[in-house]
Amino acid sequence: MKALIASESTLSGSMGKMFALAEAYPDLKANTSMNQLMEELTSTENRISFARQAYNDSVTQYNTARETFPTSLIAGAFSPATLFVVENAIERENVKVSFA
Numbered sequence: 679m680k681a682l683i684a685s686e687s688t689l690s691g692s693m694g695k696m697f698a699l700a701e702a703y704p705d706l707k708a709n710t711s712m713n714q715l716m717e718e719l720t721s722t723e724n725r726i727s728f729a730r731q732a733y734n735d736s737v738t739q740y741n742t743a744r745e746t747f748p749t750s751l752i753a754g755a756f757s758p759a760t761l762f763v764v765e766n767a768i769e770r771e772n773v774k775v776s777f778a
Contacts, residue, residue, distance in 0.1 A: 686726070687766060693719055734761050 697716070737759040744753040 687764065690764075693723070730762050737761050 696719075738761070741758050743749050744756065744758060
């Protein structure tokens with residue numbers, strides 16, 4: 679799980695740098711291919727966010743069921759699941775894209 683979190687952090691950092699690069703060059707902002715890429719990246723970020731939320735919801739449901747009687751009698755053999763949490767506050771922010 680830690681490797682997955684590290685990978686997402688790296689991806690978020692790289693995307694932020696790419697968006698900053700696009701802001702620095704007006705010709706890139708006007709390019710339709712760049713606009714399509716930005717739209718696809720935004721869509722991908724949204725899908726990742728929804729998947730992370732679905733995972734965390736499942737983990738919460740699992741951990742709650744683990745502690746509820748009578749499941750708790752058997753669940754002691756299994757460890758609780760951990761939530762997917764991004765610890766760096768900067769990485770939690772949405773990437774800001776402005777083409778103005």
